Every structure is written in C-alpha cells, then in structure tokens.
Amino acid sequence: xxxxxxxxxxxxxxxxxxxxxxxxxxxxxxxxxxxxxxxxxxxxxxxxxxxxxxxxxxxxxxxxxxxxxxxxxxxxxxxxxxxxxxxxxxxxxxxxxxxxxxxxxxxxxxxxxxxxxxxxxxxxxxxxxxxxxxxxxxxxxxxx
Amino acid sequence: xxxxxxxxxxxxxxxxxxxxxxxxxxxxxxxxxxxxxxxxxxxxxxxxxxxxxxxxxxxxxxxxxxxxxxxxxxxxxxxxxxxxxxxxxxxxxxxxxxxxxxxxxxxxxxxxxxxxxxxxxxxxxxxxxxxxxxxxxxxxxxxx
DNA sequence: TTTAAATAGGACAAAAATATCCGAAATAAA
DNA sequence: TTTATTTCGGATATTTTTGTCCTATTTAAA
Ligand code: FES
Ligand code: FES
Numbered sequence: 001x002x003x004x005x006x007x008x009x010x011x012x013x014x015x016x017x018x019x020x021x022x023x024x025x026x027x028x029x030x031x032x033x034x035x036x037x038x039x040x041x042x043x044x045x046x047x048x049x050x051x052x053x054x055x056x057x058x059x060x061x062x063x064x065x066x067x068x069x070x071x072x073x074x075x076x077x078x079x080x081x082x083x084x085x086x087x088x089x090x091x092x093x094x095x096x097x098x099x100x101x102x103x104x105x106x107x108x109x110x111x112x113x114x115x116x117x118x119x120x121x122x123x124x125x126x127x128x129x130x131x132x133x134x135x136x137x138x139x140x141x142x143x144x
Numbered sequence: 145x146x147x148x149x150x151x152x153x154x155x156x157x158x159x160x161x162x163x164x165x166x167x168x169x170x171x172x173x174x175x176x177x178x179x180x181x182x183x184x185x186x187x188x189x190x191x192x193x194x195x196x197x198x199x200x201x202x203x204x205x206x207x208x209x210x211x212x213x214x215x216x217x218x219x220x221x222x223x224x225x226x227x228x229x230x231x232x233x234x235x236x237x238x239x240x241x242x243x244x245x246x247x248x249x250x251x252x253x254x255x256x257x258x259x260x261x262x263x264x265x266x267x268x269x270x271x272x273x274x275x276x277x278x279x280x281x282x283x284x285x286x287x288x
Numbered sequence: 289t290t291t292a293a294a295t296a297g298g299a300c301a302a303a304a305a306t307a308t309c310c311g312a313a314a315t316a317a318a
Numbered sequence: 319t320t321t322a323t324t325t326c327g328g329a330t331a332t333t334t335t336t337g338t339c340c341t342a343t344t345t346a347a348a
Contacts, residue, residue: 001145001233004336007240014251027294041337047296060345061293077252089145096151097288107158107275107284108221111266118262122255131251140251144241148306171324185307191326204315205323 001119006084009045010131011035011142013080016055016065017072017128018135025064036143045084052083067128077131078123090120145263150228153189154275155179155286157224160199160209161216161272162279171208180287189228196227211272221275222267234264 002010012031019026028046032039046065050057054075055065067075081089093100094112102109134140146154156175163170172190176183190209194201198219199209211219225233237244238256246253278284 001236001238002240004240007238010252011239029294038337040339043295044297044337050295057295058345059295059343061291062346063294063344065295092145094145094151095155095286096146096148097285099288101288104288105278105284106286107278108154108266108270109284111270115259115263115266119259122252122259126252126255134249134251140249140253141241142239142250144243144245144248173324182307184309187325188307188327194325201325202315203313203323203325205321206316207314207324209325 002081002089003085005041005045006081008035008037008042009049009080009084010077011037012042012046012065013049013054013067013075013128014131014135015142017067017075018132020067020072021069021129021132025058025062025066027064031065034142048083049080052079054080054083071128072132073127073129075128076124077126077128078120081123089123090116092116146225146233147229149185149189150225152179152181152186153193153224153228154221155181156186156190156209157193157198157211157219157272158275158279159286161211161219162276164211164216165213165273165276169202169206169208169210175209178286192227193224196223198224198227215272216276217271217273219272220268221270221272222264225267233267234260236260 012035015031015034016026028039028043031037031046032042035042046055046057049055050065055067057063057065091100093106094108094116095106097106100106100109100113102113135142156179159175159178160170172183172187175181175190176186179186190199190201193199194209199211201207201209235244237250238252238260239250241250244250244253244257246257279286
C-alpha cells in the first residue's frame with residue numbers, strides 16, 4: 001500500500017506528535033527505537049518531513065524533532081503520504097495504466113476508484129492528534 | 145497498491161480470458177502487445193499463473209495461453225493477486241507493523257481494516273468474465 | 289573556549305523488484 | 319525428418335527501494 005519509507009514516516013511523525021503534546025522534543029535515536037525503525041533511514045525520512053514543514057528539527061546538543069501543538073491538530077496523514085510517496089496513491093490506476101481516466105477506464109476502474117477514494121478520504125481526515133489519542137493509554141501501538 | 149508483476153498478471157489474464165471466450169488461444173507476444181507489457185517479464189508472470197492453474201499453457205507451434213470458458217466465469221481477481229503478491233494485501237498492517245492484530249492495533253487499524261476489506265471483497269467478487277465484458281464493446285481498456 | 293550531542297547531507301552498499309537473454313524442450317506443419 | 323514456432327526455466331542485467339556510513343555543521347553545556 002505505502003512504501004516502507006512512508007510507513008516509517010507516519011510512525012515517526014506520530015511519535016514526535018505524541019512527545020510534542022507532552023512538551024518534549026525527541027531525538028532521532030529515540031524515535032527510531034520507539035517506532036522500531038532503522039536509525040539512518042529514519043534520519044533521511046525526517047529530513048524530508050522537515051523540508052516539507054511537517055516536523056521541525058533543531059540542531060545541536062539537546063536538539064531533536066518536534067511539532068508545534070497547534071500543528072499536531074491540523075496536520076493530516078495525507079500530507080505525510082504526499083511528502084514521501086507523492087500522489088500515486090490518489091491518482092494511480094489499479095491495473096497500472098499510465099493514467100487513471102474515467103473516460104477511458106480499465107476494467108476495474110469503477111470499483112477501484114471507490115476504494116482509492118476511501119483511502120484518500122481516510123488520509124485527508126485523520127490528524128496527527130487523532131493518531132496519538134490511543135497511544136497514551138495503551139490502546140494502540142507503534143511497534144510490536 | 146499492487147506490484148507491477150501483479151498488474152501485468154491481471155491485464156494478461158484478462159486478455160487471455162477475452163480471447164478464450166472467442167475460442168482463440170493467444171501467444172505471449174500478442175498478450176504483451178495488447179496489454180502494453182514487457183514481453184520477457186510477462187513470460188515469467190504467465191509461468192506463475194500457469195503453475196497456479198489460472199491459465200493453461202500449450203507449448204510448441206500454434207501453442208500459447210488459454211483459459212477454459214467455465215474457468216473464466218469462476219476465476220476471481222483475488223486468485224491472481226494471491227498467486228503473484230501473496231497475502232500481504234489481505235493481512236498486512238497499514239503502518240507496516242510486523243503483523244496486523246486487532247488486539248494490539250496500530251493507530252490506523254480500525255479505519256484501515258475497512259479499506260483493506262473493501263479491496264479484498266472487490267477482488268474476491270470480481271471474476272475474469274466480469275473483467276472482459278466492457279472490453280469487447282470498447283467501454284474499458286487494457287492499455288492506453 | 290572546549291567538548292559533547294545532535295541534525296544535515298553526500299557517498300556508498302545491499303536487497304528487492306523489474307526486466308532481458310538464451311538454450312532446452314515441445315509441438316505442429318512443411 | 320526437418321523446420322519453424324512457441325513455452326519453460328535458468329542465468330544475468332538493470333533499476334528502484336531500502337539501508338548504512340562518514341564528515342560537516344550547529345548548539346548547549348562544561
Ligand atoms: S483507469 Fe484503472 S483505475 Fe481508473
Ligand atoms: S495493526 Fe495496523 S492495520 Fe491492523
């Protein structure tokens with residue numbers, strides 16, 4: 001569904017959001033550990049998220065990553081997915097035709113568009129805040 | 145969503161089904177051309193589909209691929225996807241946790257399962273016959 | 289001012305996915 | 319029987335994705 005990079009990105013951003021809500025800035029090392037992700041690869045992904053203004057990075061001792069509380073409420077999963085995987089999730093053809101086009105559809109177009117739009121809608125309506133709500137109380141997990 | 149191999153596989157199987165309904169056996173070369181797929185790679189995928197009894201192959205001059213008409217009606221897309229991509233589409237976690245588990249869910253589990261099940265249901269209920277119905281009359285396409 | 293801790297970013301490495309090539313085997317037709 | 323056509327299957331090549339390593343830079347604290 002999503003690339004590994006994107007999965008790590010969502011998990012990392014969610015963990016950063018969780019910490020930020022508690023007023024804590026968190027380090028790459030910590031993020032990788034708590035999301036069970038490869039450290040150096042996660043670093044690359046965080047650079048991308050930082051460039052896309054999804055997370056803020058602070059260099060130097062006691063530096064790390066954080067997300068402004070007001071942004072935790074407004075950032076949607078769709079922004080993270082778009083920053084890492086681009087728009088193929090939203091516009092790609094289910095059978096891999098060069099372009100999805102209702103005027104010249106593939107045989108699964110009608111059924112596929114419904115599913116794709118459901119996914120798109122889910123990503124566009126789910127905020128980072130919502131992602132964190134179950135985590136604090138142990139209802140949901142970022143690693144297994 | 146699906147791997148390239150799987151996309152090619154579905155397109156190829158659909159084209160073979162279409163030809164088989166007209167009583168025609170079709171060759172690799174023809175399949176690759178009509179589905180706009182790389183010839184040699186498509187050959188590999190057809191071998192997989194052949195081993196999984198989804199298509200039948202006939203060696204030698206005037207050989208090629210075909211699907212019994214009664215099977216065109218019964219084969220579901222899910223069988224093709226499973227033969228090529230395995231079951232990750234059906235059981236994988238949206239955030240890449242090692243296992244999707246409702247008892248210890250990731251933050252998107254509840255929403256994701258709905259989408260995943262919708263996709264699963266679509267694949268399990270769509271037959272090859274259904275895939276071909278629009279093709280003959282130019283309502284749907286396998287290449288662009 | 290020095291040191292330690294942290295991110296940034298370029299270069300490199302490994303693994304997986306995608307794709308090609310070629311000889312072997314089968315088969316129908318010449 | 320020979321030839322042409324076609325799939326089969328192993329080896330190989332290319333590209334993309336995933337992942338690592340190292341140095342530079344920034345910053346806070348000693
Ligand atoms: S054309 Fe294939 S999904 Fe729209
Ligand atoms: S645990 Fe992540 S989708 Fe089920």
